Amino acid sequence: MHPAFSVIFLTTLIGVGQGLFLAIFTGQSYSAVELLPSEDSVAFYGTGAMIALGFLVAGLIASVFHLGRPERAWRAASQWRTSWLSREVIALPVLMFLVFLYGVMHFFGWDTVLFTSPTGARLQVTLVVGTLGAIATFALFLCTGMIYAAVKFLQEWASPLTVINYLLLGTMSGFTLATAFASLTAPDLVHFFGVWTTLITLAAFVTRFASLVRNARIKYKSSIQTAIGIRHSQIQQKSMGFMGGSVNTRDFFHHKSPQFLRTVKLLFLLLAFFAPLILLWVGMEQNHSGILLAAFVVQYLGLVAERWFFFAQANHPQNLYYQTV
Amino acid sequence: MTQLALVIDLNVCVGCHACVTSCKEWNTSGSAGPLCDDNPYGAGPTGTFFNRVQTYEVGEFPNTETVHFPKSCLHCEDPPCVPVCPTGASYKRDKDGIVLVDYDKCIGCRYCSWACPYGVREIDEHQKVMKKCTLCVDRIYDESLPESERKPACVLACPTSARLFGDVHDPQSEVSIAIREEGGYALMPEWGTKPSNHYLPRRKTRLHIHEDELVRADNPLKKEQREHAAPVDAPTLDDSTSW
Numbered sequence: 001m002h003p004a005f006s007v008i009f010l011t012t013l014i015g016v017g018q019g020l021f022l023a024i025f026t027g028q029s030y031s032a033v034e035l036l037p038s039e040d041s042v043a044f045y046g047t048g049a050m051i052a053l054g055f056l057v058a059g060l061i062a063s064v065f066h067l068g069r070p071e072r073a074w075r076a077a078s079q080w081r082t083s084w085l086s087r088e089v090i091a092l093p094v095l096m097f098l099v100f101l102y103g104v105m106h107f108f109g110w111d112t113v114l115f116t117s118p119t120g121a122r123l124q125v126t127l128v129v130g131t132l133g134a135i136a137t138f139a140l141f142l143c144t145g146m147i148y149a150a151v152k153f154l155q156e157w158a159s160p161l162t163v164i165n166y167l168l169l170g171t172m173s174g175f176t177l178a179t180a181f182a183s184l185t186a187p188d189l190v191h192f193f194g195v196w197t198t199l200i201t202l203a204a205f206v207t208r209f210a211s212l213v214r215n216a217r218i219k220y221k222s223s224i225q226t227a228i229g230i231r232h233s234q235i236q237q238k239s240m241g242f243m244g245g246s247v248n249t250r251d252f253f254h255h256k257s258p259q260f261l262r263t264v265k266l267l268f269l270l271l272a273f274f275a276p277l278i279l280l281w282v283g284m285e286q287n288h289s290g291i292l293l294a295a296f297v298v299q300y301l302g303l304v305a306e307r308w309f310f311f312a313q314a315n316h317p318q319n320l321y322y323q324t325v
Numbered sequence: 326m327t328q329l330a331l332v333i334d335l336n337v338c339v340g341c342h343a344c345v346t347s348c349k350e351w352n353t354s355g356s357a358g359p360l361c362d363d364n365p366y367g368a369g370p371t372g373t374f375f376n377r378v379q380t381y382e383v384g385e386f387p388n389t390e391t392v393h394f395p396k397s398c399l400h401c402e403d404p405p406c407v408p409v410c411p412t413g414a415s416y417k418r419d420k421d422g423i424v425l426v427d428y429d430k431c432i433g434c435r436y437c438s439w440a441c442p443y444g445v446r447e448i449d450e451h452q453k454v455m456k457k458c459t460l461c462v463d464r465i466y467d468e469s470l471p472e473s474e475r476k477p478a479c480v481l482a483c484p485t486s487a488r489l490f491g492d493v494h495d496p497q498s499e500v501s502i503a504i505r506e507e508g509g510y511a512l513m514p515e516w517g518t519k520p521s522n523h524y525l526p527r528r529k530t531r532l533h534i535h536e537d538e539l540v541r542a543d544n545p546l547k548k549e550q551r552e553h554a555a556p557v558d559a560p561t562l563d564d565s566t567s568w
Contacts, residue, residue, distance in 0.1 A: 066435075067432050068452075068454060069453050072430065075412035083408060150409070151439050151440050222442065226514065228394050236382045238381060238391070239379060242370070242377065245369065252444070
């Protein structure tokens with residue numbers, strides 16, 4: 001497929017936003033049961049939620065550039081019964097609203113304690129909103145992943161690993177940002193987020209690598225024989241019917257060399273997983289927020305490369321019909 | 326239930342592209358607006374077409390065969406492009422099984438074109454909406470046209486009658502009989518999309534002549550022992566007299 005930067009930025013940016021919100025909410029959940037100290041509502045929970053919202057909004061803006069007719073985008077919420085894209089179009093604003101609500105409630109201190117358990121755990125209103133937000137976050141990861149996993153013709157994508165990777169890669173980048181953010185606003189949470197980030201990054205590496213292994217061994221269902229229905233081992237296309245190219249030649253192929261693809265693959269494995277882990281470790285050792293922020297930036301660039309490769313690697317069967325000018 | 330479709334005879338198609346040009350002409354002149362066409366006479370001409378004719382070489386020289394292969398939307402009975410559409414712009418009509426795009430609802434997200442293994446959906450890069458073969462839905466029901474012309478433009482244009490049009494659910498229709506009796510097949514059956522359009526394969530007409538058909542076995546001269554002594558390929562009386 002042709003990697004469109006609008007979709008690359010949409011999926012990576014909302015991934016960061018979702019992951020950051022999950023991280024902030026995880027921090028609050030731990031403090032509610034007194035496993036972690038409670039942080040400042042405005043500086044940490046409120047601001048963190050607003051940064052997450054910023055990433056979600058940026059992703060939404062990026063998505064607009066993918067549409068031919070963005071002014072009709074509201075219609076896209078109508079087919080949620082059958083279309084994962086439609087479900088995503090619903091899940092994203094719902095999450096944005098909940099993250100906004102969570103942030104605003106923390107900013108203005110609308111945080112009534114609903115009840116306190118005998119052991120001292122407090123159920124705050126923001127926790128309820130945060131739980132709904134976490135559910136929306138997972139729903140959005142599922143929708144985003146299924147948009148790709150549900151297209152059975154793109155065999156590289158049609159796998160549960162696609163959904164798992166969207167979940168883990170997004171969460172990973174959000175937790176990395178949360179570590180850097182905590183080093184600025186809540187230093188006693190840096191190690192808590194750092195350890196989680198390391199674990200999620202390692203898990204994401206395992207599942208992403210598993211999908212690379214799976215895709216290297218794919219056996220394609222369609223061939224030139226099934227495409228035109230002629231049973232002969234030697235069939236060559238002599239003409240695709242036009243000379244100047246069309247949507248079919250532009251939208252479904254990356255037009256780069258296999259060498260370029262291999263380079264991007266190595267680059268994303270390095271930038272999205274290994275470099276951030278080292279920077280994270282150094283940053284935590286030195287307690288340096290600049291290095292932790294660099295870990296996030298490097299990882300984000302790695303994820304942009306990862307998403308580019310994700311699209312470029314998918315081989316659409318329609319390309320069988322467009323092999324020779 | 327009716328399912329309108331095309332049946333394309335690869336045994337007859339000569340690859341003249343008349344169906345491509347007449348399709349473009351009819352569909353660029355309709356009420357839905359033009360199909361985009363950039364640099365039609367310049368370098369790198371590109372645009373939206375509903376129908377393309379491709380050419381394949383089967384076999385290795387000198388034992389090759391050239392196959393011209395017209396490709397347009399197959400109006401699948403189970404179209405994978407329809408359920409993925411987020412707006413409902415892409416739909417399959419209950420009435421006649423034609424898969425259509427409502428250009429007023431399409432947001433141009435291209436997701437349906439990902440979900441079509443045949444690559445027959447082309448986005449109009451000027452109107453920014455997805456377009457595809459409509460089976461000339463604005464023509465086949467037009468009662469102002471004589472009945473013989475209520476067919477898709479490509480079918481009417483084909484000089485060799487390689488394109489048939491009709492209801493593939495009616496067992497007695499021309500298209501159903503052609504599919505049944507001439508070995509009609511669907512493209513990429515492995516995906517279970519159940520394309521309605523079918524293709525008729527190349528057919529060879531071979532003449533089998535046995536030796537006893539060349540030599541008259543029951544020649545009465547043989548019975549009367551007055552058989553012509555000369556070899557079979559020697560000139561006969563006819564050869565020397567019929568001038």
